[in-house]
Amino acid sequence: MERRRGRRVSFxxxxxxxxxxxxxxxxxxxxxxxxxxxxxVYFECDTGDATPYAVxxxxxxxxxxxxxxxxxxxxxxxxxxxxxxxxxEFPHGAAGTSRRVGVAVEFGDDVLALTTIPPRG
Numbered sequence: 717m718e719r720r721r722g723r724r725v726s727f728x729x730x731x732x733x734x735x736x737x738x739x740x741x742x743x744x745x746x747x748x749x750x751x752x753x754x755x756x757v758y759f760e761c762d763t764g765d766a767t768p769y770a771v772x773x774x775x776x777x778x779x780x781x782x783x784x785x786x787x788x789x790x791x792x793x794x795x796x797x798x799x800x801x802x803x804x805e806f807p808h809g810a811a812g813t814s815r816r817v818g819v820a821v822e823f824g825d826d827v828l829a830l831t832t833i834p835p836r837g
Contacts, residue, residue, distance in 0.1 A: 724751040725788050736774035756822040762814035769819045773800045796827035
């Protein structure tokens with residue numbers, strides 16, 4: 717059963733993410749989206765290079781929409797808080813490699829869709 721609130725578009729876009737309430741010195745992690753909607757974002761990462769993500773953790777995100785995808789989205793960036801709603805561990809790969817997980821984040825009500833204003837002519 718489909719439970720998503722928004723239409724997803726599959727594409728890779730830069731994603732910055734960190735746990736809500738993390739210290740200012742705790743840097744945002746750089747990730748790459750697999751799909752994006754106005755309701756949330758999905759990405760994959762290695763478990764060895766990430767702060768663990770768990771369902772119901774609150775995160776702060778910023779997604780930069782690449783120029784070619786802006787015809788599908790009338791904005792350049794999505795930024796705000798979200799909640800991890802799913803973490804899926806993938807089967808183990810080759811021996812000695814990190815495990816991979818897929819993480820689904822649902823945006824909160826305070827997410828901002830930032831746009832560029834066309835120059836006046």
